Amino acid sequence: MIFNKSTEYSFKVLSYMCEAKGHKYLSAGDIALAINIPKEFLSKILQKLTHKGFVNSKRGKGGGFKILKTKNEIAIKELIKLFDNENFYSKCLIGLNDDCPECKCSVHNNWENLKTTLLKSNLEDIKENYFFTFK
Amino acid sequence: MIFNKSTEYSFKVLSYMCEAKGHKYLSAGDIALAINIPKEFLSKILQKLTHKGFVNSKRGKGGGFKILKTKNEIAIKELIKLFDNENFYSKCLIGLNDDCPECKCSVHNNWENLKTTLLKSNLEDIKENYFFTFK
DNA sequence: TTAAAATCAGAATAAAAAATCTGTTTTTAT
DNA sequence: ATAAAAACAGATTTTTTATTCTGATTTTAA
Numbered sequence: 001m002i003f004n005k006s007t008e009y010s011f012k013v014l015s016y017m018c019e020a021k022g023h024k025y026l027s028a029g030d031i032a033l034a035i036n037i038p039k040e041f042l043s044k045i046l047q048k049l050t051h052k053g054f055v056n057s058k059r060g061k062g063g064g065f066k067i068l069k070t071k072n073e074i075a076i077k078e079l080i081k082l083f084d085n086e087n088f089y090s091k092c093l094i095g096l097n098d099d100c101p102e103c104k105c106s107v108h109n110n111w112e113n114l115k116t117t118l119l120k121s122n123l124e125d126i127k128e129n130y131f132f133t134f135k
Numbered sequence: 136m137i138f139n140k141s142t143e144y145s146f147k148v149l150s151y152m153c154e155a156k157g158h159k160y161l162s163a164g165d166i167a168l169a170i171n172i173p174k175e176f177l178s179k180i181l182q183k184l185t186h187k188g189f190v191n192s193k194r195g196k197g198g199g200f201k202i203l204k205t206k207n208e209i210a211i212k213e214l215i216k217l218f219d220n221e222n223f224y225s226k227c228l229i230g231l232n233d234d235c236p237e238c239k240c241s242v243h244n245n246w247e248n249l250k251t252t253l254l255k256s257n258l259e260d261i262k263e264n265y266f267f268t269f270k
Numbered sequence: 271t272t273a274a275a276a277t278c279a280g281a282a283t284a285a286a287a288a289a290t291c292t293g294t295t296t297t298t299a300t
Numbered sequence: 301a302t303a304a305a306a307a308c309a310g311a312t313t314t315t316t317t318a319t320t321c322t323g324a325t326t327t328t329a330a
Contacts, residue, residue, distance in 0.1 A: 001230040002137060005318065008230045027276065040320055047278065060327020061275040093137050093249075094146065094261065106260035107252050114228075114245035125241035126229065140288060162306065173289055182308065195297020196305040 006083040009037050009045055014054065014074055015127045017067040025064035045083070052082060071124035080118075089115055141218040144172050144180050149189065149209055150262045152202040160199035180218070187217060206259035215253075224250050 016035050020026060028046055032039035046065050050057045054074065055065045080088050092103060093111045151170050155161060163181055167174035181200050185192045189209065190200045215223050227235040228246045235246075 001226050002228050003230060005230075011229065025276095029276085038319055041318070043277075044279090050277090057277065058327080059275090059277045059325080061273090061329055063276045063327070065277090091136050094143065105262070106256045107249055110245065110249035110252050114242055114249060117242050117245050121241045127240070160306095164306085175290055176288070178307075179309095185307090192307065193297080194295080194305090194307045196299055196303090198297070198306045200307090 003080065003084050005041075006045055007079055009042065010049065010079045010083050011076075011123065011126060012037065013042060013045060014049070014067065014079075014123055015071070017055065017065070018069075018071045018074075018123065020067075023066060025058050025062065025066050027064040031065070048082060052078075071127060072122045074123040076121040076123065076126060077119050089119070138215065138219050140176075141180055142214055144177065145184065145214045145218050146211075146258065146261060147172065148177060148180060149184070149202065149214075149258055150206065152190065152200070153204075153206045153209075153258065155202075158201060160193050160197065160201050162199040166200070183217060187213075206262060207257045209258040211256040211258065211261060212254050224254070 012035050013031060016031060017026065028043045029039050031037075031046075032042045046055060046057070049055045050065070054069055055067050057063070057065050085091065093107060094105065147170050148166060151166065152161065163178045164174050166172075166181075167177045181190060181192070184190045185200070189204055190202050192198070192200050220226065225235055227238060228242060229240065235243075
């Protein structure tokens, strides 16, 4: 809706990994199956998350990915920056105006408020009471 | 950003036509040039707007399109319904959840407020102090 | 040591969205 | 009448985004 698929998927996979018990290595294939995301696409997302230190990867048999953070250590703005658009926050919701900060249209304040919330949110805030089923 | 291009363009073209003096017939080509939208794409949008009674079309030499409403008679929700998604308002902003009304994530209230504003907005509200230049 | 299981990387493909093209019909100014 | 200008309709192409494929490398359990 407001984010691209990669960003959406990153929320989903990190939530899932945070909630998985045992903190063992989970293979991309298993995760993909569990949360219903194309395996290959998920692999790319996990690679990026590895490089940025959200997860640890282990190659070879028995390998996979292990989460390195808790939900409240994962800032939504970091994921947006990583997977969506660098200048997400200066974009116009309506899409017509390049100079959103100067705009005073009827939804401007609502949009500013939403962005403020988003800037303060971590994965816990997003996932808390958020009924997504991973399927 | 939040809408598809057709919806964005419909805001733009209707705003432009409302502000054009004289209420004469304007050709799609001239409008397209003025507001920087691909001519053929704009033509399709204008056709839809014709069928729904927002504008009147006149074929033949000297023909074109004439606006039939004022900005405050044009509800944003009508344009969203026409060009974007029928069930726009029940969609999840984050994109993961099918059942947005039940969701309680951190941006839920912000999103609900924004949609409420959008439901009440007409083109005047959107365009008012909204610095888009048609270019 | 070896085969299996996994990451990793880049290329190729598919799907969706946006834009363009081609041609027909209609209307009207000349 | 006729030519020009315009809407109109549908097909096609391009662009962007999402997904899948291919193969190489790494690691480890057996």
